[in-house]
Amino acid sequence: MAVGARVAGALPLAGATLAAVALAGVAVFTVQQAGCQDPGHYIQHDDGQVELVGSCVDPEQLPPAPDTADDREVPPELNNLGRVEQAP
Numbered sequence: 001m002a003v004g005a006r007v008a009g010a011l012p013l014a015g016a017t018l019a020a021v022a023l024a025g026v027a028v029f030t031v032q033q034a035g036c037q038d039p040g041h042y043i044q045h046d047d048g049q050v051e052l053v054g055s056c057v058d059p060e061q062l063p064p065a066p067d068t069a070d071d072r073e074v075p076p077e078l079n080n081l082g083r084v085e086q087a088p
Helices: 002-032
Strands: 041-044 050-053
Touching: none
Parallel strands: none
Antiparallel strands: 041 050
8 A cells, every 4th residue: 555655646756757858858859940050149339239140030020129218209297207316
């Protein structure tokens, strides 16, 4: 009876381990089949902009970048929202 209890207690651990190994194998297989020979790299320009150089990313398939805060006008009632003041 004690052996059966031990086996029953080990089954969830064995099942979880088997599932983890299977998922890891699927992940490795997926990465190997990605087919990108140039993973690309990031460079930072003198003005602080970061650019991805190389890679298999097609710029035409990417969504447009959102407007930056400098491009939008801020209503006067929102001008002081970013200011931090010390409480009395």
